[in-house]
Amino acid sequence: MTKNIxxxxxxxxxxxxxxxxxxxxxxxxxxxxxxxxxxxRHGSAEPLGHCKVAxxxxxxxxxxxxxxxxxxxxxxxxxxx
Amino acid sequence: MTKNIxxxxxxxxxxxxxxxxxxxxxxxxxxxxxxxxxxxRHGSAEPLGHCKVAxxxxxxxxxxxxxxxxxxxxxxxxxxx
Amino acid sequence: MRITADRINPDxxxxxxxxxxxxxxxGFEGWIRNHNEGEQVLRLxxxxxxxxxxxxxxxxxxxxxxxxxxxxxxxxxxxxxxxIGECAVWVGVTSAHRDEAFAACRFIIDQVKVRLPIWKKxxxxxxxxxxxxxxxxxxxxxxxxxxVSS
Amino acid sequence: MRITADRINPDxxxxxxxxxxxxxxxGFEGWIRNHNEGEQVLRLxxxxxxxxxxxxxxxxxxxxxxxxxxxxxxxxxxxxxxxIGECAVWVGVTSAHRDEAFAACRFIIDQVKVRLPIWKKxxxxxxxxxxxxxxxxxxxxxxxxxxVSS
Numbered sequence: 376m377t378k379n380i381x382x383x384x385x386x387x388x389x390x391x392x393x394x395x396x397x398x399x400x401x402x403x404x405x406x407x408x409x410x411x412x413x414x415x416r417h418g419s420a421e422p423l424g425h426c427k428v429a430x431x432x433x434x435x436x437x438x439x440x441x442x443x444x445x446x447x448x449x450x451x452x453x454x455x456x
Numbered sequence: 457m458t459k460n461i462x463x464x465x466x467x468x469x470x471x472x473x474x475x476x477x478x479x480x481x482x483x484x485x486x487x488x489x490x491x492x493x494x495x496x497r498h499g500s501a502e503p504l505g506h507c508k509v510a511x512x513x514x515x516x517x518x519x520x521x522x523x524x525x526x527x528x529x530x531x532x533x534x535x536x537x
Numbered sequence: 538m539r540i541t542a543d544r545i546n547p548d549x550x551x552x553x554x555x556x557x558x559x560x561x562x563x564g565f566e567g568w569i570r571n572h573n574e575g576e577q578v579l580r581l582x583x584x585x586x587x588x589x590x591x592x593x594x595x596x597x598x599x600x601x602x603x604x605x606x607x608x609x610x611x612x613x614x615x616x617x618x619x620x621i622g623e624c625a626v627w628v629g630v631t632s633a634h635r636d637e638a639f640a641a642c643r644f645i646i647d648q649v650k651v652r653l654p655i656w657k658k659x660x661x662x663x664x665x666x667x668x669x670x671x672x673x674x675x676x677x678x679x680x681x682x683x684x685v686s687s
Numbered sequence: 688m689r690i691t692a693d694r695i696n697p698d699x700x701x702x703x704x705x706x707x708x709x710x711x712x713x714g715f716e717g718w719i720r721n722h723n724e725g726e727q728v729l730r731l732x733x734x735x736x737x738x739x740x741x742x743x744x745x746x747x748x749x750x751x752x753x754x755x756x757x758x759x760x761x762x763x764x765x766x767x768x769x770x771i772g773e774c775a776v777w778v779g780v781t782s783a784h785r786d787e788a789f790a791a792c793r794f795i796i797d798q799v800k801v802r803l804p805i806w807k808k809x810x811x812x813x814x815x816x817x818x819x820x821x822x823x824x825x826x827x828x829x830x831x832x833x834x835v836s837s
Contacts, residue, residue, distance in 0.1 A: 386584050386656035387668040425670075427654065432588050448586070448654075454669045455583075455590075455614060455655035456567040456626045456646060460704045462784035466749060467734050468818040469807035502694075502772075506820075508804065513738050529736070535819045536740075536764060537717040548698035563713065563792075569784060570710040590708050628808040634721060639793055642713075646785065684800050 377386045377402050378443040380409055387451045388417035406430060407437040409447050416448055458483050461490055468532045469498035474476040487511060488518040490528050498530055506533045538594025539588050539613045545624040550557060554609040554631045561635035563642040566687070567626040569619050573669065575664035583625065585616040585656040597648040604644065605637040612645055688744025689763045695774040704759040704781045711785035713792040717776040719769050720817040725814035733775065734764040747798040751780070755787040756796065757767050763789065763797055764805060 381398045389395045392413075403409045406428045410417075413436040428435050441447060462479045471537045472478045473494075487509045491498075509516050509531040522528060547566055554562065569581050598610050610632045615625050628645045630636040657669040704712065710758055719731050748760050758781045776799065780792040783827050807819040 385654065387588060387660070390668075429589055429654075434589060434593060448589075450586070450654050451656065451668065452670050453651065453653060453655055454648040454657040455653045456551075466736060466804065467808070471818075508802075511737055511742075515739060515743060529739075531736070531804050532806065532818065533820050534801065534803060534805055535807040536803045537800040547701065551697065555718075557721040559718050562716040562718060564716075565785065565789075566712040566714075567785070568705075568709050568712060568781075571707040624703060629706060631718075635715065635717070635793075635796065639715075639789065643785075643789055 378441060378445070378454055380441060380443075381446040382409065382413060383446060383448045384417060385448065385450050388449050392416040403441055405438045406441055406447055409441060409455070410449060413449070416452070421451060426450055427453065459522060459526070461524075462527040463490065463494060464527060464529045465498060466529065466531050467528050472529055473497040481517060486497055486519050487516055489523055490522060491518070493532060494530070498532070502532060507531055510533065538543045538598060540585050540590055540594075540616055541613060542615070542617045542683055543625050545613055545615060547624065547629075549631055550611060550613060550627055552658050554600070554611065554629050556631055558633060559608050559631040560633050561638040562629065563635070563638040564630075564640050565626075565628040566624045567646070568625050569621050569625055571661060577598050578669050579660045579662055580619065580621065581619050581625075581660065582658045583614070583616050583619065583620075584658070585614065585655045587616070590614065590653045590655055593651060593653050597652060600648070601641045601645050605632065605641040607632045607641055609639060610641060610645060612649055615648065616655075621670045631684070651654050688741050688748060689761075690735050690740055690766050691763060692765070692767045695763055695777050695781075695786065697774065697777050700761060700763060700777055701779055704761065704779050706781055707781060708711050708756045709758050709781040710783050711784070712781050713788040714778075714780075715778040715796050716774045716791050717796070719771050719775055721771045723809060726809070728771065729774075729810045729812055730771065731769050731783040731810065732808045733764070733766050733769065734806045734808070735764065737766070740764065740803045740805055743803050744799060747795055747802060748797070751791045751795050755782065755791040757782045757787060757791050760791060760795060762799055764799065764803070766805075796804060 377400050380401050383396050384392045401412050427450040431446055458481050461482050464477050465473045482493050508531040512527050570580055612628045628642050629640045630642045638653050648656045659669055660666045721728055749771050751760050760780045763776045778795045782788045782790045810816045
């Protein structure tokens with residue numbers, strides 16, 4: 376099922392995509408599906424397990440379901456401190 | 457053999473002895489011997505293993521030899537910090 | 538948990554944790570080193586996604602308070618551009634005894650480094666720059682933009 | 688290693704350890720608690736035998752520097768009368784990474800507490816006072832002068 380998903384890119388993902396946000400119509404059940412559809416935009420060399428995702432400003436698992444209208448935040452490997 | 461030993465008391469030992477220093481003539485081979493001879497002055501309830509000793513301003517073991525003219529420092533259990 | 542674009546003042550922050558019941562204070566500060574993985578670092582930028590960095594940081598501190606018998610715990614992380622020697626992150630913990638202060642301070646900084654949406658871009662002496670990988674992924678080296686092409 | 692009768696200023700001491708190669712700073716402070724083993728503490732006195740406290744403290748710091756890859760390490764201990772909340776001992780350590788800063792800071796305070804000729808006399812709310820036993824001997828309770836008669 377095609378859903379309208381707003382995707383936000385951070386850090387290296389944003390630099391790679393060249394934009395920080397876009398709304399796409401995508402066939403996706405989970406956050407991981409969204410990530411995979413957008414691999415060319417955010418550096419596919421980065422394994423999913425190193426990245427994090429949030430849905431509507433809540434940290435989420437990659438297998439969390441996405442709904443039409445959701446905002447998915449794609450976080451490359453973090454490095455605080 | 458009788459030796460002239462200057463003994464210095466610290467903290468609880470000093471309070472118990474009522475003096476901080478005295479020179480005594482004592483039959484003693486080791487620092488432990490000196491401690492035992494003076495038990496009535498510094499609270500014999502305190503096991504040797506909880507206390508420390510220095511000879512002439514060097515930390516020493518209880519079985520270190522004492523010589524005539526040495527200064528023996530008797531340290532009750534320490535509690536820094 | 539706080540995020541700030543201003544200089545961190547550890548002394549001021551420490552004073553906020555003062556408590557007559559506290560016997561131990563442990564403070565950790567992460568400073569900007571002049572080198573990383575063999576490269577000379579000139580300066581550094583932190584990108585922070587504040588809403589979730591604050592929420593996740595608060596969760597980390599709450600977990601520390603639950604795990605250890607603490608009096609107070611706080612963490613402050615910088616955002617934006619930092620120079621060599623500046624404090625990037627501060628963690629302070631007070632408790633009755635030192636065991637739990639050390640353990641909790643360590644727990645908080647470890648979790649903050651791997652869980653908060655914060656990214657570090659290093660600018661090197663030779664002119665190039667790169668996003669620094671998280672500690673868990675460190676064996677893979679830097680994630681230079683050039684290196685992650687699709 | 689330093690012994691001082693004046694207030695400890697952790698911020699000033701921390702600044703002495705600043706180093707562009709340092710990525711981690713860990714500071715420990717021992718504060719005077721208002722209670723100990725169920726008793727309300729009013730104030731406290733430290734008796735320090737300075738010549739050997741300085742020598743033994745320097746030895747502890749040298750051991751830490753040998754055990755861990757540190758940049759700087761320092762320890763300052765108070766002597767004399769202290770009020771509740773005052774800092775009795777400060778330990779600061781800097782290193783490239785945090786592992787060794789935490790480990791060395793912990794090592795130093797642990798050793799300082801059991802090896803340096805320093806004694807602590809607590810004055811309690813009810814008027815009596817007592818010398819506090821070392822940590823290793825803590826299971827035996829306080830060494831009140833009354834309790835150690837010959």
